[in-house]
Amino acid sequence: MKIKSQRDFWSGLMFLAIGIGFAWGATNYNFGSSARPGPGYFPFGLGILLALIGALVLFKALTIETEGGDKIGPVAWKPLSIVLGSVAIFGFLLPWLGMILTLPVLIVISALAGDEFHLGEALVNAAVLTVGSWLVFIKGLGLVIPLWPSFIG
Incomplete structure (x- = not known):
């Protein structure tokens, strides 16, 4: 075959x-x-x-x-490591900084993996996705995820 x-x-x-x-x-x-x-x-x-x-x-x-x-090309190590690193940073920071601050960090760092990075677009995406995540996970599903940094309350 x-x-x-x-x-x-x-x-x-x-x-x-x-x-x-x-x-x-x-x-x-x-x-x-x-x-x-x-x-x-x-x-x-x-x-x-x-x-x-x-x-x-x-x-x-x-x-x-x-x-x-349809041959497989070379592995894009830089974007792969940036995305995996941003997810690891998200998992590490979430308990201390909460979802409101950590999710934008994840989104902006992940956006750096692309060929066309624009800070303004990344910040708009971060705002929209943070509000959407809050609506889905906190309000909709009622999950217990730290929302604000632990030092705030």
Whole structure:
């Protein structure tokens, strides 16, 4: 069997493996029922869905011809390290600075990974995403996430 698109093949394989891993990991939790889902219900469903998407992409990579084989290029290490670093900084700072200050830090640092960084656009994105996150996670879902810095109260 010939791989007709390297990008689709490897990304499909990655989605398939991660989906199976999440679904398998979710089996350690209580599933509950459809009316009262337990903690394993949602991650199991998402894992299966991700695995199915991966299988479809993998099937496409093996059946549909692409021009030049759609080769994988070099890994963009700088943007990858900037995004991963910003997520690590977010996780480290959240308990002390709260979501209102830490989320804009995450967004501005992550925006530095792009080729076209504009501070004004990054700040507008940070404001919109911070308000949206507050609405979804604090007001909508009622999660207990520190909102303000710990030294404020």
